[in-house]
Amino acid sequence: MKILVINGSPKGKRSNTYKLTSSFINGISETNEIEYEEIIVKDKNIGTCIGCFGCWNKTPGICVIKDDMKEILDKILWADIIIWSFGLYYFNVPGRMKMLIDRQLPLALPFMVSESESGSHPMRFDMSGKRHVIISTCGFYTARGNYGSVNAMFDHFLGKNRYETIYCGQGELFRVEALHNRTDEYLGYVKQAGKEFVTGGISSEIREHLDELLFPRETFEAMADASWGVSKETGEKEDETYIFTKQMASMYNKASYKGKDIVLEMDYTDEEKNYQIILKKDGYEARKDNFISPTTKVITPFTVWKDIAEGKISGSQAMMKKLYRVEGDFDVMLNWGKYFGSGRTNQKENKNFPDKKTNLMLTLIPWITFWVSASIDSYIGGFISICICALTGLIFFRFRKTIYDAISVTAVVGFSIMALLFPEMTNIILSCSYLAFGLMWILSCLTKVPLTAWYSMNSYNGESALENPLFVHTNRILTLAWGILYVITSIWTFFLMGTLISPYLAVINNVMPILMGIFTKWFQNWYPSHYASK
Ligand SMILES: Cc1cc2nc3c(=O)[nH]c(=O)nc-3n(C[C@H](O)[C@H](O)[C@H](O)COP(=O)(O)O)c2cc1C
Incomplete structure (x- = not known):
């Protein structure tokens, strides 16, 4: 099975979307022997189509511009499965990918056919056996409503319902190490989607998981705002320890509220900085001053807490090694995952591991x-x-x-x-x-x-x-x-x-x-x- 990935992200292999694409291909390769080619669009020399129609009349099927496009068209003709991988840019594909799409004109014949309402051109080569997949992440909290122009374009040049899609909002979270539990879970579903795609089609169960938000809108938007490292009020750059604390606070899951505010104080011993996070019924508040009496105080080097957040060491292991200590009410530490978990409200019951409880x-x-x-x-x-x-x-x-x-x-x-x-x-x-x-x-x-x-x-x-x-x-x-x-x-x-x-x-x-x-x-x-x- 010959697979071609057209990676249109200007970030190349550092692309968020590319993580999904890699998982999808891993899924395919689990059940099939694959031959694999990848085009990193940003690294290719692709000129803009000059609209001369030379590929239709002067040298049929051959473009007058001599650049990397010839090799790319050959690979498109070679592949059985073509994966279009890109981050959403202004509600469409990034510019250089659009240039590549425009330059596919030599693959079509000039004649008019009335297959679609808008009119279309027949293909010069038999492309009917090829399968297409569009994989894309976008920056807003949801993919829903953002892919109208992408779909309209691919509907025209690939044909309506002739391609599979995986669109995922909150794309920037795929590069946040501290959130890998959730993003890895999502990538697991993408992998499964790849497996199912080649053996029939993506099941409705996996489709549901793919369409689920990574985090609830409110949590995501708070995390996104906190991540820029600049104050929302003044636009000024903020201290790294404060940005980090705010990001942690932004993951607060209101549903964990137990009828009493929690005042969590973070004392970063190596940086000599401390902050308070107040976990309230209707949200959190991060404070740099005007401290109140803390319910729980975490006394830790900043480096240790960062390692914990990034999953380099687990919080409980670090505690057993006495890398940090905690004073006051311990409940928040024992239930950290509940307080700062994904807060996903519509989490489906995992059928493989039904959530049955034990009973003494x-x-x-x-x-x-x-x-x-x-x-x-x-x-x-x-x-x-x-x-x-x-x-x-x-x-x-x-x-x-x-x-x-x-x-x-x-x-x-x-x-x-x-x-x-x-x-x-x-x-x-x-x-x-x-x-x-x-x-x-x-x-x-x-x-x-x-x-x-x-x-x-x-x-x-x-x-x-x-x-x-x-x-x-x-x-x-x-x-x-x-x-x-x-x-x-x-x-x-x-x-x-x-x-x-x-x-x-x-x-x-x-x-x-x-x-x-x-x-x-x-x-x-x-x-x-x-x-x-x-
Ligand atoms: C110039 C530019 C335009 C963007 N336009 C949109 C957009 O229209 N809608 C959206 O949800 N995200 C938008 N984003 C965010 C990207 O889609 C998001 O960061 C995505 O995960 C990038 O994927 P990549 O790393 O694979 O390139 C835009 C980002 C940039 C830099």
């Missing part, structure tokens, strides 16, 4: 049922526990299951059968079940993701929290504490069964986890902020 109840209910019911009556308890184990899967069908949910159900069914078979040994069976429960928690600490992390990640941006070493570290401590509590519980249950305290054991053993639950809630917030302030 799935693990706890079988155990608690067994402990309470079997301590009252081993027959009835055993029977009820088996029924509950069978039912939990049905009741919690909407939740994502973890390995610990499966282990719990299996273990409780096992202990219940033992209680049914050996009722005289209920005390030992109960103690063993506490021990098994405790060991499950302790052993999970030896894995990459400790048990509690699988459940508490729901409150911290889902699975991405598992990449956060501080989050995992905090959960490892908590999981170990829970495990130890249950190992101890198994020991005291074993020794206290048959004593005077025995009737109260079920109550004591179930109050302990409630207290532990309260401690967990507190520790989850306290520990990371304590760690970060050091």
Whole structure:
């Protein structure tokens, strides 16, 4: 499959659009053997058409101007797929690309045909098997409404509906390293579009993703305004640290507002500069002075924070390495992605990874049922526990299951059968079940993701929290504490069964986890902020 890219951006390979074009071609090459040619229009010697019609009458099919156009026309004739790649300039193709388009006249014959309403010329060569793709980015927040003249021109010279398009607004964001999460996601869809294009056509699902805004209009426009590095009020150049802070603030996602303003103070220790960002219900405010009491203070070298923003190091890794510290409320740090995320409101559910949540109840209910019911009556308890184990899967069908949910159900069914078979040994069976429960928690600490992390990640941006070493570290401590509590519980249950305290054991053993639950809630917030302030 022969592919020709006509890169019309005056920036050549540094073009924003070229990133999309490269991804599209990568997609094609995943399923097809390709031969590839590229014309960087800015580097070519292409003169303007002088309108002599010599290519139609004096030397049919050959232009009188001797420049690189001959080689370009040969490549157009050679290619199976032609990709027109350019940034939108004044609602059309950049000037030099228009010159190239004008110079295609030798490919047409002079005669008039009435194929279209406006009239047209037949082609000198058979071009019917060629497929065309137009890939373009533009600077405004959306591509919608900006490509009228581009479409009108290509409709005339390629034919209506005879070409595929990928038009993307907010094109300048493709060069912003700090936003690569979102732009890479988009480029992934462009790649998939390339794959689908050669094997039929771009699916409606991918088309929807391609048509989605990179960022909501308001966020994009705030980022764009902040990026010029000049004050909106005075037009004067601003300090790099302030521009950077404002850009960060401009990514604030209002939907994350939790009913209280957040005053985030950035202290750049190496530059001796500090700024405040106030996150309000209806937007943000960046301040250089008139500071108010901060809710959260980030004390960091500017270079470190820039590296984090550019994705060179993750924020949590930098914190674990003690490259910066945080004072005050830690919530904003734990939920950074929510506060300064893309804020995309119409994000579709990813069908490959449905957004199901885990639920700790799935693990706890079988155990608690067994402990309470079997301590009252081993027959009835055993029977009820088996029924509950069978039912939990049905009741919690909407939740994502973890390995610990499966282990719990299996273990409780096992202990219940033992209680049914050996009722005289209920005390030992109960103690063993506490021990098994405790060991499950302790052993999970030896894995990459400790048990509690699988459940508490729901409150911290889902699975991405598992990449956060501080989050995992905090959960490892908590999981170990829970495990130890249950190992101890198994020991005291074993020794206290048959004593005077025995009737109260079920109550004591179930109050302990409630207290532990309260401690967990507190520790989850306290520990990371304590760690970060050091
Ligand atoms: C001279 C000029 C004219 C532009 N005209 C438009 C325009 O009409 N509409 C628009 O949305 N963006 C416009 N832009 C922004 C570019 O389309 C945008 O920066 C695009 O991402 C550039 O793509 P490229 O890097 O592939 O050349 C213009 C930029 C320049 C420099």
